[in-house]
Amino acid sequence: xxxxxxxxxxxxxxxxxxxxxxxxxxxxxxxxxxxxxxxxxxxxxxxxxxxxxxxxxxxxxxxxxxxxxxxxxxxxxxxxxxxxxxxxxxxxxxxxxxxxxxxxxxxxxxxxxxxxxxxxxxxxxxxxxxxxxxxxxxxxxxxxxxxxxxxxxxxxxxxxxxxxxxxxxxxxxxxxxxxxxxxxxxxxxxxxxxxxxxxxxxxxxxxxxxxxxxxxxxxxxxxxxxxxxxxxxxxxxxxxxxxxxxxxxxxxxxxxxxxxxxxxxxxxxxx
Amino acid sequence: xxxxxxxxxxxxxxxxxxxxxxxxxxxxxxxxxxxxxxxxxxxxxxxxxxxxxxxxxxxxxxxxxxxxxxxxxxxxxxxxxxxxxxxxxxxxxxxxxxxxxxxxxxxxxxxxxxxxxxxxxxxxxxxxxxxxxxxxxxxxxxxxxxxxxxxxxxxxxxxxxxxxxxxxxxxxxxxxxxxxxxxxxxxxxxxxxxxxxxxxxxxxxxxxxxxxxxxxxxxxxxxxxxxxxxxxxxxxxxxxxxxxxxxxxxxxxxxxxxxxxxxxxxxxxxxxxxxxxxxxxxxxxxxxxxxxxxxxxxxxxxxxxxxxxxxxxxxxxxxxxxxxxxxxxxxxxxxxxxxxxxxxxxxxxxxxxxxxxxxxxxxxxxxxxxxxxxxxxxxxxxxxxxxxxxxxxxxxxxxxxxxxxxxxxxxxxxxxxxxxxxxxxxxxxxxx
Numbered sequence: 001x002x003x004x005x006x007x008x009x010x011x012x013x014x015x016x017x018x019x020x021x022x023x024x025x026x027x028x029x030x031x032x033x034x035x036x037x038x039x040x041x042x043x044x045x046x047x048x049x050x051x052x053x054x055x056x057x058x059x060x061x062x063x064x065x066x067x068x069x070x071x072x073x074x075x076x077x078x079x080x081x082x083x084x085x086x087x088x089x090x091x092x093x094x095x096x097x098x099x100x101x102x103x104x105x106x107x108x109x110x111x112x113x114x115x116x117x118x119x120x121x122x123x124x125x126x127x128x129x130x131x132x133x134x135x136x137x138x139x140x141x142x143x144x145x146x147x148x149x150x151x152x153x154x155x156x157x158x159x160x161x162x163x164x165x166x167x168x169x170x171x172x173x174x175x176x177x178x179x180x181x182x183x184x185x186x187x188x189x190x191x192x193x194x195x196x197x198x199x200x201x202x203x204x205x206x207x208x209x210x211x212x213x214x215x216x217x218x219x220x221x222x223x224x225x226x227x228x229x230x231x232x233x234x235x236x237x238x239x240x241x242x243x244x245x246x247x248x249x250x251x252x253x254x255x256x257x258x259x260x261x262x263x264x265x266x267x268x269x270x271x
Numbered sequence: 272x273x274x275x276x277x278x279x280x281x282x283x284x285x286x287x288x289x290x291x292x293x294x295x296x297x298x299x300x301x302x303x304x305x306x307x308x309x310x311x312x313x314x315x316x317x318x319x320x321x322x323x324x325x326x327x328x329x330x331x332x333x334x335x336x337x338x339x340x341x342x343x344x345x346x347x348x349x350x351x352x353x354x355x356x357x358x359x360x361x362x363x364x365x366x367x368x369x370x371x372x373x374x375x376x377x378x379x380x381x382x383x384x385x386x387x388x389x390x391x392x393x394x395x396x397x398x399x400x401x402x403x404x405x406x407x408x409x410x411x412x413x414x415x416x417x418x419x420x421x422x423x424x425x426x427x428x429x430x431x432x433x434x435x436x437x438x439x440x441x442x443x444x445x446x447x448x449x450x451x452x453x454x455x456x457x458x459x460x461x462x463x464x465x466x467x468x469x470x471x472x473x474x475x476x477x478x479x480x481x482x483x484x485x486x487x488x489x490x491x492x493x494x495x496x497x498x499x500x501x502x503x504x505x506x507x508x509x510x511x512x513x514x515x516x517x518x519x520x521x522x523x524x525x526x527x528x529x530x531x532x533x534x535x536x537x538x539x540x541x542x543x544x545x546x547x548x549x550x551x552x553x554x555x556x557x558x559x560x561x562x563x564x565x566x567x568x569x570x571x572x573x574x575x576x577x578x579x580x581x582x583x584x585x586x587x588x589x590x591x592x593x594x595x596x597x598x599x600x601x602x603x604x605x606x607x608x609x610x611x612x613x614x615x616x617x618x619x620x621x622x623x624x625x626x627x628x629x630x631x632x633x634x635x636x637x638x639x640x641x642x643x644x645x646x647x648x649x650x651x652x653x654x655x656x657x658x659x660x661x662x663x664x665x666x667x668x669x670x671x672x673x674x675x676x677x678x679x680x681x682x683x684x685x686x687x688x689x690x691x692x693x694x695x696x697x698x699x700x701x702x703x
Contacts, residue, residue, distance in 0.1 A: 194418040195398075199273055199301070202393040 001054030001155050003045035004105050005118040006135070007038035007073060009066040010125040018235050025125070034069045037120025039076075041183040043190045044150060045118045046077045052155050054115075055079045057108055061089055061100050067206045075193045075201030082108070086210035088218065093226035094126075098134025100221070103214050105139060114178055115155065121146055121182040129182070136180035144173060145182045275299045275424040277602055278413055280400045280437060282309035283376075284588045285574025286430030287383040288327045288595030294390035296603045301393040301422065302384075303400050303415060310380030311396075313432075314552035315588055316459060317500045317507040318482060319379065321369040323589035327596050328386065335382050338373040338502035339480025340365055343473075347536070348653035349487040349497075354536040355656040358483075365479055373480050373500045373507065375461075376588075403427065403441040403570070409612070410442070410569035425611045426602050427570045430595065433553045435576035444564040444572060446557075451518060452643040453557030455495060455582065457511030458524040460532075461502070462544035469501050472540050484585065487653030489531050491522060494642040494649055497531050498585070499540060506541055508532065511554060515643055524551060556582045559636035565623065566616045571598040581631050583638055583702065590628050597622040638701045647686070647694055655682050 011030045019026050045056045058073040060066050061084040070081030084104050092100065105117055117139075122129035129145070136143035144162050151172065152161035158177040163170050165184055193201075211221070219225060245262075247255050277293050279286045282304035293300040306312035318341065324331055332340075342365040345358030364370045384394050404412040404421060412423035429437050433454070438444040466477075473481045480501040489497030495512025510527045517524065531537060555561065555578040562578045565571065573579075574591030581590065601619040605611050623629045642648060662678040669677070686694070 192417065195395075195415055195420040195422060196273070198395050198398070198417070199393060199422075202301075202388075202395055 001048055001052045001116070001153075002057070002112055002114050003048060003054070003116045003118055004057045004059060004108055004114050005038065005042045005045050005073070005078070006101050006105075006131070007042065007058055007060050007069055007120070008035045008123050009033070009060065009062050009069045010035045010123050013124050020235075022233075024233060032065070032068075034072055035120050035123045035125075037122060037124070037183060037185055039120075039190045040185050040187050041118040041120050041181070042073055042076060042078065043188045044147075044181075044183055045116065046191070047188065048116070048150065048153055049077075052153065054155075055112070057082065057114075059084060059101065059104050059108070061085070061092070061097060061104075063090075064208075067208075070206040071201045071204050074204045075198045076191060077194075077197050081204065081206040083206045083208045084210075084214070085208055088211050088216075088221045091223035091226060092221070093228035094128050094130035094134055095227060096221055096225035098131045098138060099225060100214065100216065101131065102135045102138035103216055104209060105135065107209075107214065109178075115158070116160070116177055117141070117180045119180065119182045121184055132180055132182035139178075139180070142175040142179040143182075144175060144179060147181050147183045148187050150181075273422050274412075275301050275422065276606060277301075277426045277428060277599075278303065278422060278424040279428045279430055280413060281430035281432055281574075281576075282306070282380060282384055282394060282396070283313050283430060283432055283574060283591065284380065284383070285576075285591035285595040286428065287380060287387055288592040289428050289430060289573060289599045290387045290392045290394075290595075291327060291383065291390060292596050292599030293602060294387055294392035296599070297391075298603065298606060299391075300387075301395060301424075302387065303398050303413065303422075304384075304394065304396045305399045306396060308381050308396055309384030309394060310375075310377040313376040313380050314457075314459070314550045315374075315376045316457070316498050316509055316585065317373045317375065317502070318371050318585060319374045320371050320586070320589045323593050325368060327592055328383070332367065332369060332372070336374070336378040338375065339475075339478060340369045341371040341373060341482055341500075342475070342479045343481040345481065345483045347483055347485040347487075347489075348656045349485050349489050349534065349536060350653050350657045351488050352535065353657040353661065355653070355660050360481075365476075371482075373482075373502050375502070400431070400437065403437055405441075408568055410567065425569065426605070426616070428595075428598050428602075429570065429572045429576050430574050430591075431576055433555045433575040435572070438563055438572055438576055442567065442570060444567060444570075446561055446563060449557065449561065451515035452513050452639055453555065453561045453578075454514045455511045455554040455556045456514050456517060456524050456551065457495075457509055457554055458528050458549070458551040459498075459507055459509030460528065460546045460550075461505045461507055461548035462541050463505045463547050464541070464544040466504055468543070469504070469506065473501055475501070485531075485537075486649050488534060490649060491520065491527065491530070492646055492650030493517065493520060493522070494639070494646055496582075496585075499537070505547070506544060508537075508541060513556060513639065513643055514553075516646070554582065554587065555580050556639045558582075558639060559629070559632040560640070562632070566601075566613060566619045568613045569611050569616075571601065571616060571619055573598050579628055579632065581635060583635055584631070586631070590631075593626060594623065594628060597626065635702070641697065641701045645694075645697065648698065651686060652694075655685060658682065658685075 012033045017026045056078045057080040058078040059082045119132035146165040149163045161174045276298040277300045279290045279302040290302045343360035348355040400413045402414045414421045483499040485497040490512045493512040493516035497510040500507040573594040579590040580587040605615045
């Protein structure tokens, strides 16, 4: 079993404020963390490795400082970490990002066949949830989004059965590997690092792949390869409390009438 | 099984200075820190001295995250409605190699941690050292709270700060029954103000800083001090006093700080600012008399864990850093001989005795205990200074000769001539 986990360095949004004038995130002094969904994805890949053996490779695209999240992943038990970093990658949207990531996965697979690609379902800074599907589309692999758990995995038969969260409940889905999986947060509890893994991580130096190693099409990279335009950014309106109806204990039928008259026109209660 | 040349417990100024010096000498060193990153849990009022720091990190001011070079230092004798000031500003303090900087430990120690890593040292965070591993009377490693968490080394440096559990429990190196007069409790706030406001209020040129050390009403007469330091875009303000006196007077550290902030002499300096950080910490004030055994079979103790603080000169982190460096140098020598026994590490003690650390701590060894029982310097003398200065500056038609007589009369009414003479003798004895 060889899993590749795509992780992203994000600002810790619990400590981010929104500039009320520009509506953009104030990132100054905000600590960087690994996107929390990605940590669950990594944990799931590590559990499969614990069960079936094999290897977990972690990749991230970002500036040189993003190397620290690869060290963090190695501290949790990942075997290999590759930083995809090049000035040409800067300013990428989800389309350009999935182009770089999928090319990297293809290159990794040439050296050592990749069975599963894990991503967090989305990143907490952009919340788009597009990169995982983008990778699957480019690599023409089956895509399983919003995974809540791997139920069965058969590396011999290249078969995987997962539990997916869907609108009305859960769905059990089986597909062929190699496949792309994007995971929810409640899929598992991220492990507490062991001392040997932490020491390994402290010594770990990630490989760095740039455009030279990946041989990418310049037109599909960075800002050039990013058709996404931000039209407007705004803070969602704060929800106001609803109308309060006071209950009159002396005349309960009056209160009931009032509620029915409110609910029937708003189609909450069918007429 | 991992075995290192040295394990350092704690990523504070002492531990990181030791680790840096060890790594710089090619030794395989690992630092274990319980916080999220080096500095995450470290607290200091905020003044870092240049000379001792550059002994370990030459020219550190070119890269390290610092707030302001300090060009002016002040002492205030504070009463409820007056202040008597003495201070010194010197342009020389504003030029390299500088004298002191205001800093945030959280930023500076993180930087030191990165410097350790650059030299090849390992820094492991979010990990608590729970016990010392000993074999045949020799320290051989530490056990951490993690799975497969035991690690081994020729020497362990204990740099876990004040209230060091390892030297108390596992190693039994500390003196028994630490008293409340050997610990101070200090609290501080970081109050944000814009740069120009800070420079206006403290009459500073752009980028430079000032300090104020305060005794008197700042601690409600208790043995302790308060401080006000200028950072780039904030002011660090804090108070600290001996735990014994806080217990006796039933004053909480927080109330003390609030009272200090609202003193009319202090209030205008911080007015309009926004408090963004609040921190509290213990300070070892026992000094020389409270020092633990400093070295043992495979173990050395540095910094606050070794009670290395000179409260009267606001010095702790420089002693921490230099003791870390001296411990590291001892280990480098011991590695050459392959002898990490108590005898092989004994030169740490003599290195400390030759340095300013033990000399200074010896000089002030009776100060905390003396002042704990004789608090006049902190309670009465600020009042006396205030009265004298008030009479000196007040113009009300009194002839100067009479005014001077009145001044002396008022002083002697509050403290007899013999007591004054005794105080002076005792201050001289414990402080000089």
